[in-house]
Amino acid sequence: MSARRPELSRRGFLTGSLLVAAGSVLTTACSTDPTGGSASGAETTLNVWYHAYGEAGTQQAVLRYATAFTKANPDIAVKVTWVPGDYAGKLNATLLTDAAPDVFEIGDFSEGLARRGQIAALDDVYGSARSDFNKNAVDAVGVDGKLYGVKMIDDVMMLYYRKSVLAKAGIAPPTTFDELVTAAKALTTKKSKGLFVGNDGLGDSATLAVFSNGGDLVTPDGKVAFGSAQALEALTGLKRLRDDKSLLLGFTTDWWDPAAFTQGVVPMQWSGLWAMPAVAAALGDDFGVVPWPAFKAGGAPVVRVGGWTSCVNAKGRNVAAAKRFVQWLWVEQADLQRDFAESYGFHVPPRTSVAATAKKLSDGPAKETVGLAQQHGRHYPGTWDTAVSSAFNAAAAKIAGGEGDPAALLADAVRKAQSEIDKQLGR
Incomplete structure (x- = not known):
């Protein structure tokens, strides 16, 4: 919720x-x-x-x-x-x-x-x-x-996975982004995709990517932090999921609803704890949960x-x-x-x-x-309002989609977001 x-x-x-x-x-x-x-x-x-x-x-x-x-x-x-x-x-x-x-x-x-x-x-x-x-x-x-x-x-928002499907494919629950990409690709078939993060192919994954690589969104003193090298590296990495065509796009409900997962459309889905009663009712104990995995060694798993x-x-x-x-x-x-x-x-x-x-x-x-x-x-910082998050997400979507130069897109988003935060803080 x-x-x-x-x-x-x-x-x-x-x-x-x-x-x-x-x-x-x-x-x-x-x-x-x-x-x-x-x-x-x-x-x-x-x-x-x-x-x-x-x-x-x-x-x-x-x-x-x-x-x-x-x-x-x-x-x-x-x-x-x-x-x-x-x-x-x-x-x-x-x-x-x-x-x-x-x-x-x-x-x-x-x-x-x-x-x-x-x-x-x-x-x-x-x-x-x-x-x-x-x-x-x-x-x-x-x-x-x-x-x-x-x-x-x-x-709490985390990654659901089907135990039986992953076990049959010989895949362990992912603990790094590389493992997530590999699992999503391996679990993608002609009839189904391996992972659902949102109908737009992005959902929370952009902010999760930044956090999981040791980056941040905004500092406590109101300075935009998502222009860091760690953030750029992680956001650029999201393109791999698009390139592999392993993401479910345009489902009948979005990621907050577990229907794609419970109906067997995907074996992995980002969703929330609120959905667990419905997941358990549909699947019994044939599911597990893990955080969004660390982007790489030295990174950090994340739940929102x-x-x-x-x-x-x-x-x-x-x-x-x-x-x-x-x-x-x-x-x-x-x-x-x-x-x-x-x-x-x-x-x-x-x-x-x-x-x-x-x-x-x-x-x-x-x-x-x-x-x-x-x-x-x-959790998101208190300055993460609609104007700030929109600037970030618009750039992240283009980066993940392979549209334009990632560094330039992110730098432009930083400028827009900083302007909005300065307005909030009266600077």
């Missing part, structure tokens, strides 16, 4: 706003303007936005959580607004208006929201529980020493850690009540955090104590994935 991927299209199946007041749920129209709060006797009505999760039961879950919060805090009613389609676009537009929600979730954290004063610092919300959040979850929401969100779930983060509108009328909601749900309620992580696809609770008690993540490939995230997890 990570936002830095085209997953939003898979979730646009529900819409509307629902008001939770005095333990009841009242359906309203699609308007984001709360209605009916006075009927509960509550002094405050919070408008809380979620994107339209595709996992069955998620909407009902957040409504239950809202009801439980109102029962514990009867002076605060909660209206849940379920937003389909282009959630990020709708949110960014609405944040500039009086209809902006009090609490909202975002995918990969954008520090620009904090620097523009649109989201409130939440250090006081964490309190003594701060040390219980994993380092990745805390680092991902930090800006200039303050924390501007509370991670709700960590989404994304997820969703709860933020408070700093310009809203109900900041104190909004902070209370975020604190109650995502800091204090371990049982609800565990439910949200385990019951609607698999996700890792950002709190280490909660993750340790998540039974569905305690064995098999799910447990292995949690370990991979702890060992090899990388």
